[in-house]
Amino acid sequence: MAKDLLKGKKGIIFGALNDLSIAWKVAEKAREQGAEFTLSNTAVSIRMGTINELAEKTGSIVIAADATNPDDLTNLFNETLEIFGGKVDFILHSIGMSPNVRKGIPYTDINYPNFSKTLDISALSFHRILQTAYHLDAINKWGSVVALTYVAAQRTLSGYNDMGDAKALLESIARSFGYVYGRDKKVRVNTVSQSPTPTTAGSGVKGFGSLIDFSDRMSPLGNATAEEAAEYIVLLFSDFTRKVTMQNLFNDGGFSSMGMSDRAIEQYNKSFEECD
Numbered sequence: 001m002a003k004d005l006l007k008g009k010k011g012i013i014f015g016a017l018n019d020l021s022i023a024w025k026v027a028e029k030a031r032e033q034g035a036e037f038t039l040s041n042t043a044v045s046i047r048m049g050t051i052n053e054l055a056e057k058t059g060s061i062v063i064a065a066d067a068t069n070p071d072d073l074t075n076l077f078n079e080t081l082e083i084f085g086g087k088v089d090f091i092l093h094s095i096g097m098s099p100n101v102r103k104g105i106p107y108t109d110i111n112y113p114n115f116s117k118t119l120d121i122s123a124l125s126f127h128r129i130l131q132t133a134y135h136l137d138a139i140n141k142w143g144s145v146v147a148l149t150y151v152a153a154q155r156t157l158s159g160y161n162d163m164g165d166a167k168a169l170l171e172s173i174a175r176s177f178g179y180v181y182g183r184d185k186k187v188r189v190n191t192v193s194q195s196p197t198p199t200t201a202g203s204g205v206k207g208f209g210s211l212i213d214f215s216d217r218m219s220p221l222g223n224a225t226a227e228e229a230a231e232y233i234v235l236l237f238s239d240f241t242r243k244v245t246m247q248n249l250f251n252d253g254g255f256s257s258m259g260m261s262d263r264a265i266e267q268y269n270k271s272f273e274e275c276d
Contacts, residue, residue: 005238007034010084012076014040014067014129015094017049020199022148023094024054025230031058033234035090038080040065067095067125073132080138087140090237093129093147096122098163107161115162122166123173130177130189141186144237147174148229149191149248151256157211171248178246188245190236195223195252217263219253 011030016023016039030037039055043064046052055062063079065072080088099114100107126147133139152160153167171191178189196212216223224232232251235241250256 003033005033005234005240006030006090009035009089009237010080010086011035011037011088011090011092011237012040012080013037013092013094015092016041016051016054017045019050019054020226021094022194022197022199022226022229023092024051025226026092026094026233027054027058027060029227029230029234030090030237031060033238035237036060036084037088037090038063038076038083040067040076042066067093067129068120070128070132073128074136077132077136077138081136087138087143088133089140089143091129091133091139091143091145092233093126093145095125096148096163096166098122098161098166101159101161101163105161110162115165118162118166119169122163123169126170127173127177130173130181134177134181134185137185139181139185139187142188142239142242144188144241145181145190146233146236147191149193150196151193151250151252153193153248154256159208159211174248175246182245188236188241190245191248192229192233192236193248193250193252193256194229195219195225195255197223197226197229199226214264215252215255217267218258218261219255220258220261221253223255224251224253 013023013027016027037060039051039060039062041051046062046064051062061083063076065076098118100110105111147170149167149170152164153171174189174191181187181189196215229251
């Protein structure tokens with residue numbers, strides 16, 4: 001990758017918990033490319049995780065904020081703008097959680113208060129971040145906002161439960177707000193649909209290990225790693241993608257365009273041989 005793609009750029013990265021987090025890898029790559037940024041997560045996640053180690057490594061400041069709380073977000077943006085003495089150039093939304101998934105509640109018996117929390121944390125938080133930034137005029141012209149999503153927004157994947165609904169809403173918000181933000185302030189808004197990736201959040205999905213294996217067998221290029229996701233997102237933060245907006249961009253080794261692969265068929269046939 002070229003060097004200094006983000007030299008002089010400032011940003012906010014939401015959602016780094018530990019070194020398994022895609023947001024963590026994005027922070028490392030962004031810093032390597034010359035960016036400066038603040039890091040944000042909830043107070044509980046900051047205590048539970050190791051984000052302060054990332055802050056020390058990247059020379060960043062951690063600001064606690066609940067992305068479902070408008071007051072927290074306003075404070076976060078105001079503090080960040082004060083730290084940098086001006087607007088930011090990029091934002092990463094890497095936030096998602098489903099109480100129904102965590103508690104193993106099947107989709108047919110979904111708990112609706114839990115469902116509301118899933119949507120609030122995993123999707124509406126994205127709208128709140130965009131809305132706060134928009135009204136504070138916190139992002140520079142040609143700035144870039146990226147949210148992480150998953151192909152379960154388009155396809156039903158067993159065990160992903162109401163997170164699939166949340167990701168579908170997240171992608172819709174990117175298109176709807178992307179139009180307004182682009183029209184009014186020339187700010188880009190995109191989602192990146194990443195391969196299933198071994199993170200703390202992903203491990204809560206039932207059968208996640210099998211999902212990773214299946215996806216890798218189906219993808220002609222194999223699953224994209226967290227580091228490869230970070231490289232792609234850094235490119236989206238850069239000036240090389242100025243006219244890319246309102247898109248759901250697949251970084252999944254080709255999985256989203258596949259029906260059946262040779263490797264998947266081979267494994268499928270083995271299962272029948274074992275039955276015989």
